[in-house]
Amino acid sequence: MSASIEDVAKRAGVSIATVSRSLRGLPDVAASTRDRVVTAARELDYVASPFAARLASGRSSTLGVVVPFINRWFFAEVLGAVETVLSAAGYDLLLHNLGDSDGRERFFSMLPVRKRVDAVLVVSLALSDYEVEALSSLELPVGVLGVKHPGLFSVRIDDVAAARSAVRHLLSLGHRRIALIGGDTDDPMRFTPPHHRGTGYRDALTDAGIDVDPALEGLGYFTVAGGEAAMLQLLALDERPTAVFAESDEMAYGAMRTIRRAGLRVPYDIAVVGFDDHATAGLLDLSTVRQPVAEQGALLARGLLASLAHDTEPSDLVLDTELVVRGSTVPAASVYAQVGSGD
Amino acid sequence: MSASIEDVAKRAGVSIATVSRSLRGLPDVAASTRDRVVTAARELDYVASPFAARLASGRSSTLGVVVPFINRWFFAEVLGAVETVLSAAGYDLLLHNLGDSDGRERFFSMLPVRKRVDAVLVVSLALSDYEVEALSSLELPVGVLGVKHPGLFSVRIDDVAAARSAVRHLLSLGHRRIALIGGDTDDPMRFTPPHHRGTGYRDALTDAGIDVDPALEGLGYFTVAGGEAAMLQLLALDERPTAVFAESDEMAYGAMRTIRRAGLRVPYDIAVVGFDDHATAGLLDLSTVRQPVAEQGALLARGLLASLAHDTEPSDLVLDTELVVRGSTVPAASVYAQVGSGD
DNA sequence: CTGTTAGCGCCTTCAT
């Protein structure tokens, strides 16, 4: 077996208590003593057994991170940022991927993070009362990304306002018949974005005095393929839209593809705005709403770590988004005429 | 605090040893006793403290998973599959994302998984001797995905053969001037695919009696943007290629985009083959080499778990790949003529 | 089949 604290103590000629104090950087240790201990530890290639330390201290230096689908761009991006923060702080990251509603149910009923993490970070789930209660029963700091819950830490963007700004952009270009490609608000996994971004879309239209037309709202399920299919339906309408707001860039990609396949041009026949500013949005010249993805994850992770260190109160942080106008949006065809007539 | 094993023991009227045995499903416990214990545990909402259990047993029921970049499609896909297997088996997953060569260096020198996992799973890294030695020093089962190392478990595909089949496909269509868009073989992160797939490309050409032309090998860095840039250079050649083999679908997407932007047609002016059968390859009608991504992760995870359970010997599993021909590859223009002339 | 009893390796008072 590898070296234990006692081996180090013997080699340094001190007690195990002093070894513990020295190696953890606690005060009240003579510099010379600490040096001897550190040297001995290095020579023995010693690292403390985390389990023994956790059992004795009650702290686990571990964060539980819960994501709905690890293999989607947004979640992977968040996870990467969280991992960076945690590993820099010497924390372990226990990963839980829900996958589907069964996995979700299993997670919240079993709570596999019980007695093994100091805090939990949940990404982009609209939590039910039951789920919030389950998390609260852990009596740990809990952070949620994307939603606000009383008593929980949160970092998010204002999805409603962000969506509104995207649709307003289209309105300002003269578009009046604007479609929505969104997620399923009845999805069993209950993501937060579909609700909020859909609301922002409708708000913007209403504010502009335009009636909301349910026929213009397609379901894209946050995938490229879904965006493609949704756009196909929209093109089949008697009066097709002149612009589309997709609740994610990936759905926007699908929509653009369908539009072009139908022999129409983006943006001249149909303008498209996405949401996220996904890595390839620039390449595809897609106008979109940029949100700070990694930053949300990093800030939430840091907030939780800070709370563990100083017992801070739950906070709610709302980050800014930014409309990025690229080539996929231009004035509606109808506007050219109006402008030409000097309106 | 929450209930401990002693609370359960008292409530069930047995000793803590019996509680331990009952709850872990060990033999030699009377059914009636076990029932009482299980009931008591449920009533108290008891779960064993993993740290105490780990300290006492020496087993951690935890796997360390190391990925180069969590936010790339391939790794996220693998990670998802691994997580599914582990959580089903009651194992915890400790995630380590290397990110860059600094992170990599840090991981292998500090070995933050030390004393906290039962096995380690490393994804797609060409390990240096030093790194293999570091992993071996853990004296744990180690699995690597994508490469073979003596003494380590591995699951992989035959990258050389797979790449060769893709290039052969182009050759069989009559293409003679075939470009490669690959990863940087000098990349400090040293992925395994660039080496092997590049070799397969060159082998296929050589086998067909075609000289390998370094000018036809572009660097796409496994990103869409990189593929785009590499293709731009290839188009600038005096004699441009009639076909391209990209070592990943994402690079192929970039290449296709550049080709079209240049006013050329895929596949008629330039045929494109990718690698992976990425989720959107079908949508983009890209011919490619399908590899079982999630399956590789799942099999490796299961192999490691099996090794923990039965102390099996390290195994090396090579999974099949499959050439998926779609619309991005057709016979070279030159071939039409030949066919037309009755050749 | 069940109970007793050492540890597992460290942290943390409490003394000194």
Added chain:
DNA sequence: ATGAAGGCGCTAACAG
């Protein structure tokens, strides 16, 4: 500034 000693909560012989 350092040491001694009692847990932390469980597992794993060993008895019986």
